[in-house]
Amino acid sequence: xxxxxxxxxxxxxxxxxxxxxxxxxxxxxxxxxxxxxxxxxxxxxxxxxxxxxxxxxxxxxxxxxxxxxxxxxxxxxxxxxxxxxxxxxxxxxxxxxxxxxxxxxxxxxxxxxxxxxxxxxxxxxxxxxxxxxxxxxxxxxxxxxxxxxxxxxxxxxxxxxxxxxxxxxxxxxxxxxxxxxxxxxxxxxxxxxxxxxxxxxxxxxxxxxxxxxxxxxxxxxxxxxxxxxxxxxxxxxxxxxxxxxxxxxxxxxxxxxxxxxxxxxxxxxxxxxxxxxxxxxxxxxxxxxxxxxxxxxxxxxxxxxxxxxxxxxxxxxxxxxxxxxxxxxxxxxxxxxxxxxxxxxxxxxxxxxxxxxxxxxxxxxxxxxxxxxxxxxxxxxxxxxxxxxxxxxxxxxxxxxxxxxxxxxxxxxxxxxxxxxxxxxxxxxxxxxxxxxxxxxxxxxxxxxxxxxxxxxxxxxxxxxxxxxxxxxxxxxxxxxxxxxxxxxxxxxxxxxxx
Amino acid sequence: xxxxxxxxxxxxxxxxxxxxxxxxxxxxxxxxxxxxxxxxxxxxxxxxxxxxxxxxxxxxxxxxxxxxxxxxxxxxxxxxxxxxxxxxxxxxxxxxxxxxxxxxxxxxxxxxxxxxxxxxxxxxxxxxxxxxxxxxxxxxxxxxxxxxxxxxxxxxxxxxxxxxxxxxxxxxxxxxxxxxxxxxxxxxxxxxxxxxxxxxxxxxxxxxxxxxxxxxxxxxxxxxxxxxxxxxxxxxxxxxxxxxxxxxxxxx
Numbered sequence: 001x002x003x004x005x006x007x008x009x010x011x012x013x014x015x016x017x018x019x020x021x022x023x024x025x026x027x028x029x030x031x032x033x034x035x036x037x038x039x040x041x042x043x044x045x046x047x048x049x050x051x052x053x054x055x056x057x058x059x060x061x062x063x064x065x066x067x068x069x070x071x072x073x074x075x076x077x078x079x080x081x082x083x084x085x086x087x088x089x090x091x092x093x094x095x096x097x098x099x100x101x102x103x104x105x106x107x108x109x110x111x112x113x114x115x116x117x118x119x120x121x122x123x124x125x126x127x128x129x130x131x132x133x134x135x136x137x138x139x140x141x142x143x144x145x146x147x148x149x150x151x152x153x154x155x156x157x158x159x160x161x162x163x164x165x166x167x168x169x170x171x172x173x174x175x176x177x178x179x180x181x182x183x184x185x186x187x188x189x190x191x192x193x194x195x196x197x198x199x200x201x202x203x204x205x206x207x208x209x210x211x212x213x214x215x216x217x218x219x220x221x222x223x224x225x226x227x228x229x230x231x232x233x234x235x236x237x238x239x240x241x242x243x244x245x246x247x248x249x250x251x252x253x254x255x256x257x258x259x260x261x262x263x264x265x266x267x268x269x270x271x272x273x274x275x276x277x278x279x280x281x282x283x284x285x286x287x288x289x290x291x292x293x294x295x296x297x298x299x300x301x302x303x304x305x306x307x308x309x310x311x312x313x314x315x316x317x318x319x320x321x322x323x324x325x326x327x328x329x330x331x332x333x334x335x336x337x338x339x340x341x342x343x344x345x346x347x348x349x350x351x352x353x354x355x356x357x358x359x360x361x362x363x364x365x366x367x368x369x370x371x372x373x374x375x376x377x378x379x380x381x382x383x384x385x386x387x388x389x390x391x392x393x394x395x396x397x398x399x400x401x402x403x404x405x406x407x408x409x410x411x412x413x414x415x416x417x418x419x420x421x422x423x424x425x426x427x428x429x430x431x432x433x434x435x436x437x438x439x440x441x442x443x444x445x446x447x448x449x450x451x452x453x454x455x456x457x458x459x460x461x462x463x464x465x466x467x468x469x470x471x472x473x474x475x476x477x478x479x480x481x482x483x484x485x486x487x488x489x490x491x492x493x494x495x496x497x498x499x
Numbered sequence: 500x501x502x503x504x505x506x507x508x509x510x511x512x513x514x515x516x517x518x519x520x521x522x523x524x525x526x527x528x529x530x531x532x533x534x535x536x537x538x539x540x541x542x543x544x545x546x547x548x549x550x551x552x553x554x555x556x557x558x559x560x561x562x563x564x565x566x567x568x569x570x571x572x573x574x575x576x577x578x579x580x581x582x583x584x585x586x587x588x589x590x591x592x593x594x595x596x597x598x599x600x601x602x603x604x605x606x607x608x609x610x611x612x613x614x615x616x617x618x619x620x621x622x623x624x625x626x627x628x629x630x631x632x633x634x635x636x637x638x639x640x641x642x643x644x645x646x647x648x649x650x651x652x653x654x655x656x657x658x659x660x661x662x663x664x665x666x667x668x669x670x671x672x673x674x675x676x677x678x679x680x681x682x683x684x685x686x687x688x689x690x691x692x693x694x695x696x697x698x699x700x701x702x703x704x705x706x707x708x709x710x711x712x713x714x715x716x717x718x719x720x721x722x723x724x725x726x727x728x729x730x731x732x733x734x735x736x737x738x739x740x741x742x743x744x745x746x747x748x749x750x751x
Contacts, residue, residue: 112673113709126673146677149656151624151638153631154674175673176628179709191548194567194703201632201728258503262510264642268731271639272525279527282632284727285569294527314510321506495631 003029004066006059009366010213012430015448018054018069026053026070027079033057033066034083038360039347040065040435041446042089043459044097046117049073051099056433056446063367065433075100078107085347088465096181106132111174111498116182127156132170134160139167142480146175153494161480169475169483171468176498184458188215188424192455194285196445199460200496201282205231205238205274206438207460208287210445213434215289218426225412227291233407234274234283234292236400239439241270243393243400244315246491250390251322253485254331262318269311273304289424291417298411305408312401319394332387336474336486339384346473349466350441352490355392356384356470362437375399389489426453438463440493462496514646518739518746522732524583529568530733531584534559534597538578546571549696549703552579563587563595564699564713567727588724588737592715595699595723605740613743615688616662619651620742622692623661623685627678628710629668629702632728633695637665639731647735650744658682663690664718667728669697669704670711682718692722692741694734699723 005018021029037057044051053076056067078101080087088110090101095109096116108129114122126146133141140161146154154175160168180195196211197204209231216223223231248263271281277296278286286293296304322328338348343356353360363375376399382388426449434445441463450456467490474486515522524530534552536559544552551565552572561572561579572579589595590605612620626634640647641654655661658681670678682691693714696702701712714720724737739747 123672126676146674147625147681151634151641151654153626153634154677175671175677176626176631176668177671177673177709178628178669178704179707182709183704183707190546190571191703194548194569198630198632198703201630202635204630204632258506261643262506264639265513265644268639268642268644272523275525275528279525279529279570280568281636281730282728284567284632300526317506317509321503324502493631495629 008064060365078104111177176495180499200493203438205283206436210434226414242439259322290420295416335386337385346469355388357382386489464492529581561597563725624665627668627674628671629697633667658684665692669701690721694724
């Protein structure tokens with residue numbers, strides 16, 4: 001038996017084809033591979049009283065994923081003590097199916113939800129968990145949230161401080177939990193695409209791409225070149241708008257207002273470009289099975305290109321101000337550092353991982369970029385601090401702007417959508433992984449179908465799921481007053497995590 | 500210093516003309532829909548992902564409080580036509596029920612609010628679930644492009660400083676307590692504004708075990724802003740009419 005099944009992105013394969021190992025073998029495989037490979041997914045599929053555990057690791061050499069599985073009962077020996085990257089995954093198993101990873105050092109709820117298989121409807125009270133605490137006369141605890149002072153999402157933060165210094169930060173989420181994975185079971189139906197799309201509103205394009213690529217794989221649809229280009233443009237525009245917003249917000253958090261003001265407005269200009277393509281500033285409902293919903297005329301493409309060019313000039317002017325300002329750089333530098341080693345250990349992904357020096361970008365590792373010449377290896381020589389996460393945004397903005405400009409200036413001819421059947425029948429008893437490099441990093445949608453070709457399980461893993469632990473690590477030994485810029489430098493999604 | 504000033508000149512004055520002129524809406528913008536009951540088919544009604552369309556006894560209604568403006572209903576039939584009318588916010592839940600008659604941008608509670616708040620409105624925003632897009636497009640109103648502060652509208656950090664609570668999201672079970680506590684902390688009388696399909700009706704997450712069906716099931720609501728998410732112009736227009744601002748929407 002092979003150790004792993006190799007599969008490419010967006011390809012259905014039979015569940016039976018996945019090697020099923022005894023747990024000790026499964027464990028030894030993960031112990032060997034996880035330290036050097038990104039974990040794309042680690043989740044359970046129930047079968048009667050037992051559970052299949054599936055692990056999918058990125059295989060950047062072959063541009064795909066390695067998948068293996070095992071079967072466990074109500075408990076199994078935890079992997080987290082050796083593999084911290086699996087910590088949140090194992091907490092999720094415990095919460096979603098009450099499978100206990102015995103020996104997990106911080107086994108507590110992630111989202112405070114009811115069990116997915118309905119055997120246990122005891123809802124834990126939101127936020128009521130065992131927190132790490134410290135004792136001593138010079139120690140104090142700061143608890144923040146779920147409602148924060150700004151217009152932001154919900155989360156609870158516990159700081160253990162000695163004076164101004166943070167010894168430990170613990171993050172509890174789940175306040176945004178809507179039960180999306182549960183609602184997606186037995187689909188696809190008329191709601192599914194919208195549920196998948198709204199897992200995290202600021203990553204709508206990436207999420208709907210993941211979802212529709214699954215339906216397209218089921219029907220073996222080839223996407224027209226024009227649709228492919230427009231999708232890529234929309235995905236990069238999403239990255240651009242968010243990176244601009246964060247750059248401005250970082251500037252605002254250290255009270256350097258010019259860049260904050262300009263970026264706030266310029267972000268809106270780029271959202272409006274997405275709106276010109278799709279009708280919605282977040283690109284809602286733009287991606288359709290088979291392509292994109294609206295075509296653009298040459299005239300419109302030209303106008304949008306002019307807007308991108310103008311926006312780029314204003315953006316670079318605004319960013320130059322911030323990166324030339326010694327007081328800003330002083331606040332960014334050596335603040336909230338996550339070392340490359342830590343980032344690897346806890347399994348960080350995307351932009352934040354690259355800022356710590358890890359070369360992790362699905363656009364490269366899955367061999368999917370249409371424009372590889374525009375993607376620099378952003379990771380080299382990064383320092384992992386707030387400055388690195390600010391600077392990498394600027395570099396990625398340049399890359400993404402180049403891609404969008406190239407697409408808009410030479411859109412392939414042809415139609416913007418391929419015909420497809422209205423009701424989709426998915427391959428029965430199969431699995432598929434659909435990944436995109438969203439602006440925060442690796443976004444994974446994994447679907448498992450039942451014998452009727454319906455979703456038995458639809459697993460969404462937002463990049464934030466991997467990176468919240470990074471924010472916890474970034475705060476260690478920092479001043480508590482540095483929390484806002486550390487938080488903003490990651491700008492993780494609460495709703496994408498909470499689902 | 501000189502660099503900052505030079506940049507200031509380069510960036511220029513960029514506050515949008517709205518609400519003194521019509522907002523720049525995208526070509527495919529989905530605004531207030533027009534409904535033709537005669538052309539409505541059962542298929543169109545059933546295809547609506549949020550079951551917003553109803554047909555009974557020959558008269559059809561579309562509930563903007565549920566609508567996510569996806570345009571599915573307008574795609575394969577001409578029973579529904581989405582116009583670019585952005586003045587969709589209402590002061591009553593009934594006002595969101597579209598029955599074919601063009602919208603009337605109401606400001607029913609303006610008098611009382613003007614007396615209480617003197618045309619300014621301090622807002623405490625609370626996310627109660629959802630996908631965060633509604634929050635993002637409320638935040639945008641603070642940028643210099645929209646400059647909501649001009650009209651005396653401002654988000655504040657503490658509920659104790661707030662005249663109104665602006666809630667987004669369907670109200671997850673996990674947020675129920677925190678939302679109620681925030682409301683309780685506000686000095687009364689105060690107002691509740693709900694933004695987005697989730698907050699009005701539960702939206703996509705309606706009738707689910709982990710969520711409530713919108714804010715109304717928990718708190719009294721004074722102003723409803725439909726959308727998924729509402730375009731900033733839709734939201735700002737609704738807020739301006741809510742406080743009875745002089746700067747209300749342009750003449751036709």
